[in-house]
Every structure is written in structure tokens, then in C-alpha cells.
Amino acid sequence: MKKFISFSLIFLLCATFPFASANDVPPLISDEAGHLTSSEETKLQEKLQGIYDTYGVYAIVFTEEEMSGISAEDSAEDFYNYFFSGKDCIILYIADYDREYALSAFGKKGKDAFSDDELADVEDAILPHLKKDNFSDAIFAFTDEAENILDVYTNGSTGYKIAVISIAIILPFIIALIAMLVQLSKMKTAVKQHYATNYIRPGSMNISRSLNLFLYSVITKKPRPKPSNSSSGSSNSRSGKF
């Protein structure tokens, strides 16, 4: 109930806010815990809007002082379903009293861009700040890392581009060199023979003893790799305490 009232208030605020309603922008920031100053919020709003304009994926910050009886991941999902259902999003949820956080990606593009490895990168970027209670730093670190990941997803990483171009240029010369060496080998056919296989008398091979003696066995086992995130049908998520 508390969650419903909270979302309704946010929705009403957005609906009555002339700028927001004019541009039909859903709430990219919901800082109920009040971690951001108004100037930080303005700066963040511009940045988050810029990310959407550039990459078509919403980066969203949602903070609460206290969790409302559901998990951090469920809180992020509720927020998504209420405001962004069907859209591509990455949501950072922070509940500072419970010291819990969640990173959840929704929509096809959102989930493709933020798979488990990328969510782990975002987590690595925000956790040091959260542990020191530097919430605004954590939020801006989330924004920066999300932007980097979306840039790599959209345009490819610089390292990847260099690697592809380098291989595309070097590989043909390697292929040509190998082909040339193969052709060159045809220019010299006078080579020594190391075997006398042509001179084995047909049917002369006689095996008088052929034993395969079992000595011992060694059995090793290693744990199957398990995904560290919960990836349901609707989202890729990562959550924990800080």
C-alpha cells in the first residue's frame, strides 16, 4: 500500500510538472531518500536524459529510506512496471536504512546491453561509494558506468575495433605467406624418405601379444559454473547489501 501511495505521488508530481508533462518524460530520478541536492539532481537529470537520447535506454535512479516489505529487486521491478513497462531500462535501486541495493535491466536492449558481466562492472563501480555512504557519488558512478557500457554496446569498444581492424589487415598477409610457402614447397620434390612403408610385405604383420593393462584411475571434479545474477524472463538483475 505504502509503495502504491509512493508511486502515485510521484506520478501526480510528474503529471503536474509542466516541463515533464510537456515532453512526456517519465521520472528518471526518484530520490525519496533525499541523497541528492537540487543542483545534483538537475545535473543528473540532464545526464540521464542525454543517455536516453543517445542510446535509447533509460538509466533510472530510485532511492528509498526504507524497504517496503519486498526485496530490492522487486522494488526495482515494481518501479519499472509502474512507469517504464515495455521500455529498455537499467535501474539502480538503493534503500539506505536496510543497506540494500539492486541493479536491474529490463527490455530487450536493456538486457542485451547489461548482461551479468556488465552488471558486475556497474556493481564494482558503485559498491566502494555505497560502503562509505557516499550515495551521490555512487549514483553518478552508476550513471558514468552505464553510459560507458551503452557506448561499447552501441559502437563497440575501442580495443575491439583496433583488434578487428588489425586482424583484418594482418590476416590476409599471413594467409598469403602460408599459401606462398605451400606453393614454394612444390618447387622442391627431392626429399628424403623416413619410412619404408612401401616395402612392408603385404599381410606380413603378425601381432603375437596385444595387452592393454589397466593401471589406475584418477577422478577429478570441479563445480559447475553457476550464474551469480538472477536472470528471470523479464530482467537481468544483481543485488546485495553494502
Added chain:
Amino acid sequence: MDTIQNYKCPCCGAPLVFDAGSQGLHCESCENKFDLDTIRQLDDAERLSGEESKFDWESYTPRDFTPVNGVDFSNYSCPSCGAEISGDDTMGSTICPYCGNSTIVKGQFEGVLRPDYIIPFKIDKKTAIAAFEADFKKRPFLPDLFRDKKKISEMAGVYVPFWMFDCDCNANLTYRANRTHIWSDSDYIYTKTDFYKLLRSGSLGFENIPVDASKKADDAYMEAIEPFDYSDAMDFGSAYLSGFLADKYDVSVEESILRANARVRNSTLAAFLETTAGFQNVCAERDNISFNNSKIRYSLLPVWMLNIKYMDKMYKFAVNGQTGKVVGEYPVDKKKKWKFFAKVAGISLAVTLAIAYFML
């Protein structure tokens, strides 16, 4: 006095002790248990394969030969490479077949050693030249100027001396091998590796392994023109030499044996390795190879020889006088070589850049 047989664990090398309960042998070090009969066989096989290989060939006694049937022979010596060749008196050729020197000297016939058999030339000079020219098509970087008809016509037919080796080869071999099986359940991936010792004993027969018995003939060329078809081999007769040159051996049997041993050994190891199929890794541990029924014979085999000088370098070629197989080392046209490189690199570059475009 009875001797006490001590067996060692094939896994760790520790002494094995008899286990009365299982009536087998037990290793107190690695806890493995073995059947007594298995360990006896293993010990027996390791003893045999650990013995030193013996390559005992019978000795060969050379026999002098005097031409008969009214064929007059002369000796030809090359002042350039020192080759001493015999040929019938009517030979018009004055080109050394080994080095291409044209100042070959005709001298008095001094006799040759009588071969056990001879494979007569089956293809004539015209066919050999045609085979050589057909071989050009398979050589991608051959300079156009190299195809000099006049030089090619100087091809000379030579009976090259070979030692022929026959033997029945007995082998005892041991290998270490393993086989891996992988399976999994919901929590773990399991890898089971079974270790084995493989014992193989048996015999393998070889016949007519040729080893070049002429110092002047390049071993690589003479081995590369193999194989010859020995069903065409005939008892030696001087009439076969008519119209051709014949070299006499100047590499002793003892020197040639080393080459025959190496080829017999390599082929025996390869043949027995094929019997170890079914294992993922097989590593030869010990081998013991010995011969019986060994036989050495002296024979003359037909080879068309040709030397072509191109850009101040002499290029040698040999054509099997029976099968027409051509071997040699051709000159390389650098312009053709780099043109080929550029062509392949250009096509590949276009393809890889197109792929890269779609990947970026």
C-alpha cells in the same frame, strides 16, 4: 637355489607385496591392487622391450662381372665430380649425368661388380622428357626461360646402384596410454582418466628397401623417386646396359645399413602405434627391434638424370626410369612468387575488410 622375484608397482615404482586375501599383489604406497598374472606379463614385456635393439644383417660378398654377349664396354670418368661410370662403347653421350659436366673422359673398361638383379628401363628418353615437361605444369613459380628444349634433350639414362634390404622384423614395445571420460551432474563436472600400460609384440616383414649405393647420386633424389615396381626385376644380364650408363657402388653395405635400419625402425614403430587406437594419449615407452631372415642384394635401378644450368646455378632432376616419376629442385621466379603473394593477399584483404565492416 631359488631366486626371489620382486615386482615393482607399475604406477609408482614401489615394491609390490603379495596379498593373501585377494591372491594378488598390493602396492602399499599407492594402494593399487594387481592381478599376479598381469604383473608377470608386464614384467616379461618390459624385460623384452628393455633389451637393446639388434640389427643383424647378413654379410654381402661382391662378385666381379665381365660383360658377355659381344657388348663392348668403356669406362667414363668425370674430371669435375669424379664419377666413374660404365657404358657401352657406342654411347654418344659426353655429359656427366651427375653434375652435367660436358668434358667427360672415355677410358678403358675396368669391369663392374655383378648385381643380383636389374630393373630394365621401361620408359624411353622421349617419354622421360615428356614426363619432365608435364611436371612443369605443377610448378607454379617456374621461370619461363627455364624451359630450354636443348638442355632437356641432354637427359641421360643411368643404372644407379642400390643395396636392397629384406628382413623379418621382430618388435617388443611398451606404451603408456590413457583414456578420459567426462560426465556431470547438477553440481559438478567429473573427469575420469584411466591409465594403461600397453604391451605389443609381433613381427613385420620388409622386402626390397632400396638404399642408394652411389656417392655421386644424391640420396634425397634417389629416395624421392621411389617406389620401383620389383615385379619387373630381372636377373642381371649385360644386354640391359646397352645404350645406357651404369654406375658401380662406392657406398659400402655397412654404410648403407644405417639408412636401412632407420627406415625399418621408423616404419615398425609407426605400424605398431596404429594398433593402439582407442586411447586419447599414447606415449611410447620402450622398444626392442631385432631382425631375422635378413638378406642384402645388389641391384641396378633405372634413372633418367638431367642437369640444367640456369642463372649460373646447376639444377638437378631425376626421372624414375620405370614409373616416370619426376623429382628435383626447380628454380624460383621471384617475380612470379611475389605476384602470387600480392594476388592472394589482395583477395584475402578484400574479404577480411568486408567481414570487419560488418563486425564493427
